[in-house]
Amino acid sequence: MTDLKKKIFDRREFIKLSAAAGTGILLSPYIKTSGQESSVTNDINIALLGTGAQGQVLLSAILKIPNIKFKAVCDIWTDYNQLRAHRLLQKYGHELNAYVDYKEMLAKEKDLDAVIVATPDFWHAQHAVDCMEAGLHVYCEKEMSNTLEGARRIVRAAKRTGRLVQIGHQRRSNPYYLHSYNNIINNSDILGRITTVNGQWNRSVQPDNGWPKGKEIPLRILQRYGFENMNQFRNWRWYKNLGGGPIVDLGSHQIDIYNWFLNSSPKSVMASGGTDYYDKATHEWYDTVLATYKYDTPQGTVRAFYQTITTNSNQGYFESFMGDQGSLVISESAGRAGIYKEPNAPSWDKWIEKGVLESPSEPAPTKTTALLDVRETVAPPKHSLPITFNDPYHQPHLENFFNAIRGKEKLNCPVEVGYESAVTVLKVNEAVKAQREIAFNPSDFAI
Numbered sequence: 001m002t003d004l005k006k007k008i009f010d011r012r013e014f015i016k017l018s019a020a021a022g023t024g025i026l027l028s029p030y031i032k033t034s035g036q037e038s039s040v041t042n043d044i045n046i047a048l049l050g051t052g053a054q055g056q057v058l059l060s061a062i063l064k065i066p067n068i069k070f071k072a073v074c075d076i077w078t079d080y081n082q083l084r085a086h087r088l089l090q091k092y093g094h095e096l097n098a099y100v101d102y103k104e105m106l107a108k109e110k111d112l113d114a115v116i117v118a119t120p121d122f123w124h125a126q127h128a129v130d131c132m133e134a135g136l137h138v139y140c141e142k143e144m145s146n147t148l149e150g151a152r153r154i155v156r157a158a159k160r161t162g163r164l165v166q167i168g169h170q171r172r173s174n175p176y177y178l179h180s181y182n183n184i185i186n187n188s189d190i191l192g193r194i195t196t197v198n199g200q201w202n203r204s205v206q207p208d209n210g211w212p213k214g215k216e217i218p219l220r221i222l223q224r225y226g227f228e229n230m231n232q233f234r235n236w237r238w239y240k241n242l243g244g245g246p247i248v249d250l251g252s253h254q255i256d257i258y259n260w261f262l263n264s265s266p267k268s269v270m271a272s273g274g275t276d277y278y279d280k281a282t283h284e285w286y287d288t289v290l291a292t293y294k295y296d297t298p299q300g301t302v303r304a305f306y307q308t309i310t311t312n313s314n315q316g317y318f319e320s321f322m323g324d325q326g327s328l329v330i331s332e333s334a335g336r337a338g339i340y341k342e343p344n345a346p347s348w349d350k351w352i353e354k355g356v357l358e359s360p361s362e363p364a365p366t367k368t369t370a371l372l373d374v375r376e377t378v379a380p381p382k383h384s385l386p387i388t389f390n391d392p393y394h395q396p397h398l399e400n401f402f403n404a405i406r407g408k409e410k411l412n413c414p415v416e417v418g419y420e421s422a423v424t425v426l427k428v429n430e431a432v433k434a435q436r437e438i439a440f441n442p443s444d445f446a447i
């Protein structure tokens, strides 16, 4: 056995075996007592690669999960993001090292099981592949890459190395979404035949990201890691070689749900978009995109619209699945989820009794105009979902990743699923450029 394979076997089998040894173990928190390591045997050792905005969101969620030990953080912004994460983790009792370069981290940290990758999109492929080659499992933030070639490299490396890769589409582990998929979408008695999907992520005008004075990264370091200057480093999402613009950054979350809930990938997409508002020199990617997909599902054609605009936040972000008997509106934004019955659809009482839906918020209002005897369209009452979920949004997805490493669960967003979403989303930018409907070939989704 090579050293690498031996290391993989030792840590991975050890974690799986110890996890199987007792179900109570999972619930025990990682408690460090006077110089002693926790005696809990199914600890997972991780590094956080990229400690920016999202890295810190993930870090906070992971701190709530028992038995996860941070061994390292890595970030090129040493005296700001890296320092902040390092100090916070030390405060919580983690004994860890800090690195600028991930290759040095991979060479020196011999006890890692997994790496959480939260660097800008254009780095994901290189980071994920090198971590897997070093024998580590990877939680890779979405979008798994800003290019299809990058996304393919991740899938190929996962197959080659046998490592687990969870793509950070965290809605796939969110209890609202899981309940909706398992009990509403997969129950044709409730929504009827889904014909249309509508979704959006709208944001107000935002200034470019700045940085604290005196905390600039030296230019030679920035350029070594692919950034031209501080402004580009802080606003990488808008640049063609670094990110994918709002449709990829925001749309990937929700268009991933289209594929999931329709149990299908689209046949074609048409899209309109452009940099209509911001300065094109610093906003290379489109600030406004309106896209329509066509899906052929076993129930028939579904047209799925998605828009992302960055100049007005009206209605925020949600996805809506519309059938001939009802609509499901769902969002990561807590409390937004609800189901609305079409006026002529059969009663939903049995689903309320079974606990799939809650009773309507108020009696259905109906109004008839005597002269024409035509029912006016009125908003139907909302049925809420019987779900309470107050944890950080990313926690269940991270827990699913760690439990998959322990051999106790299957990944909710494995690399093949993330790849299908990447293909679906990246095609929108192509369609905007082509100014016509673009067909997906089945081979687009194959690797």
Ligand SMILES: NC(=O)c1ccc[n+]([C@@H]2O[C@H](COP(=O)([O-])OP(=O)(O)OC[C@H]3O[C@@H](n4cnc5c(N)ncnc54)[C@H](O)[C@@H]3O)[C@@H](O)[C@H]2O)c1
Residues within 6 Å of the ligand: 049, 050, 051, 052, 053, 054, 055, 074, 075, 076, 077, 081, 082, 100, 101, 102, 118, 119, 120, 121, 123, 141, 142, 143, 168, 169, 170, 225, 233, 234, 249
């Ligand atoms: N799942 C979600 O809800 C969600 C939300 C926001 C962002 N994200 C994703 O998280 C990732 C990070 O986004 P962000 O908003 O935190 O960006 P950010 O710019 O705030 O943070 C990126 C960090 O990576 C560091 N970095 C850049 N290149 C590096 C390299 N080569 N090696 C080490 N460190 C490097 C930067 O110094 C910075 O601290 C992106 O892929 C983004 O799409 C996901």
